[in-house]
Amino acid sequence: MSETAKRFGSNFKGFHQPVVDFWRREVGAISSRNFSNRFSASENLVLRFEIYRKLEKHKGCVNTVSFNADGDVLISGSDDRRIVLWDWQLGKVKLLFHSGHGNNVFQAKFMPFSDDRTIVTCAADGMVRRASILEGGKVDTCFLGLHQGRAHKLCIEPGNPHIFYTCGEDGLVQRFDLRTEAPTELFTCQSAGRRGRNMEANQLNAIAIDPRNSNLFAVGGMDEYARLYDIRRVQADGLNGFSRVTHHFCPPHLIGNEQVGITGLAFSEQSELLVSYxxxxxxxxxxxxxLGSNPIPSSSVSKSSGSKSESASSPKDDSKHSVPLVYKGHKNSETVKGVNFFGPRSEYVVSGSDCGRIFIWRKKSGELIRVMEADRHVVNCIEPHPHSPVLASSGIESDIKVWTSTAKERATLPDNIELRKRTRRGWMYNISSPQELLAHLFSLQSRSSMSPEREGESSTATGRELLDLILTFNDQSDVENATEDEDEDEDGNSHEDFFS
Incomplete structure (x- = not known):
């Protein structure tokens, strides 16, 4: 580096203005890679996000969106049980096919180093499947494994074209190796604290792998603890997963709170764990x-009243180092909502909300810097592009929004961030058949008449739950009865020369 570059680099140290960084790159004061990272993480770009395209082809809620490694193809899955591969820049469908699932698709991802020809999926029918894209755009799908109940999420071992993990409402965590015929059942996660007195399975909603250490993965579900496991310690030996947890994570004020659960997990590039409740x-x-392999017993901690904490950053009895940073402002009561990082070094935290908005916070400070109007209803998924300042979002609506930093003016936060009227979906309700509707009605009736906790409770609460379920089912019935598009061939595939 020249003396001039060093001198001016020192003078401009700490500045992040694009013009300054452009000049520093040209004179050799900053490397091209560092420039790219600084540019992609620029708050100026975050404040200029606007909708670049709306991708419309699905006929139901879009539950998953994910970019391929190159970032030029976006994959999506929906309640309509179809998978769509998009050229998101042109807004065109590259390939459309039926997943083979009998119920709502919850997750769909490309396997690494497969030339985008191998896709793995999981769904509300509990099945885990693989789709192989053949020459000419034909697709062959096959069954890989099964959960007893919904299988909400899967995660892929970074850089491995063969290994991925799944979790489901049965509490089971499975490891799949595409080179073998059957998955490995690692363990069944069990509830901790009072809810675990009968050692029942903990219904799991999320699973994530540490990108810096692929031996570590975390799961979260219907209790307050996010659990970290080391695959080297996990053996399929019939023992329960509780005894093999490397660490439990939970905000101090939520320990013992039986009203909360985890809907989303994500690891940062620094191995930090992001948990959405x-x-x-x-x-x-x-x-x-x-908190170690055994969580703090509920009896030793004052039980939470269930109300929201005024501040998670200054508890009375906990040391500074034990208190996680908190991100507030969004609403997460409906559906199973994800959470994610944005930026080449995970500089921002992003989440959808029940109000149909996207929230963006600075990771280091927890400060809310952006609220974006996205959908009329719930936003569930926010997916960052692998190497460019681009976001994809989806949720209860049937389209996908792609966001780029093209707005002429920098956005500002609204004076009052007020929630819109909530939808009628409960956060775990996803009724997809008359049989499932009847099962839920029977369950609600049984809880109302038999559960000691509901003795003396007015029947109006149960009535509202019944109404919500019926309305939810009616909203979804048109999706289940939708016919396939006319442009699909006899194999259920539709494509525009996927390999061009």
Whole structure:
């Protein structure tokens, strides 16, 4: 580096204006890679996000969106049980096919180093499937494994074209190797604390792998603890998953709170764990915040009243290092909502909300910097582009929004961030058949008449739940009865020369 570059680099140290960084790159004061990272993480770009395209082809809620490694193809899955591969820049469908699932598709991802020809999926029918894209755009799908109940999420071992993990409402965590015929059942996650007195399975909603150490993965579900496991310690030996947890993570004020659960997990590039709670907030844990292999007993901690904490950043009895950073402002009561990082070094935290908006916070400070109007209803998924300042979002609506930093003016936060009228979907309701509707009605009736906790409770609450279920089913019935598009061939595939 020249003396001039060094001198001016020192003078401009700490500045992040694009013009300054452009000049520093040209004179050799900043490397091209560092320039790209600084540019992609620029808050100026975040404040200029606007909708670039709306991708419309699905006939139901879009539950998953994900970019391929190159970032030129976006994959989506929906309640209509179809998978769509998009050229998102042109807004065109590259390939459309039926997933083979009998119920709502919850997750769909490309396997690494497969030339985007291998896709793995999981769904509300509990099945885990693989789709192989053949020459000419034909697709062959096959069954890989099964969960007893919905299979909400899967995660892929970074850089491995063969290994991925799944979790489901049966509490089971499975490891799949595409080179073998059957998955490995690792363990069944069990509830902790009072809810675990009968050692029942903990219904799992989320699973994520640490990008810096692929031996570590975390799961979260219907209790307050995010659990970190080391695959080297996990053996399929019939023992329960509770005894093999490396660490439990939970904000101090939520320990013992039986009203919360985890809907989303994500690891940062620094191995921090991001955890999103229903009816609560989002928290960021550093690796040293773990509570060990056995969580703090509920009896030793004053039980939470169930109300939201005024502030998670200044508890009375906890040291500074044990308290996670908190991100507030969004609403997470409806559906199973994800959470994610944005930026080449995970500089921002992003989440959807029940109000149909996208929320963006600075990771380091927890400060809310952007609220974007996205959908009329719930936004569930926010997916960052692998190497460009681009976001994809989806939710209860049947389209996908792609966001780029093209707005002429920098956005500002609204004076009052007020929630819109909530939808009628409960955060775990996803009724897809008359049989499932009847099962839920029977369950509600049984809880109302037999559960000691509901003795003396007015029947109006149960009535509202019944109405919500019926309306939810009616909203989805048109999706289940939808016919396939006319442009599909006899194999159920539709494409525009996918390999061109």
């Amino acid at each position: 229903n009816d609560e907030f989002i928290y960021l844990f550093t690796p040293d915040m773990g």
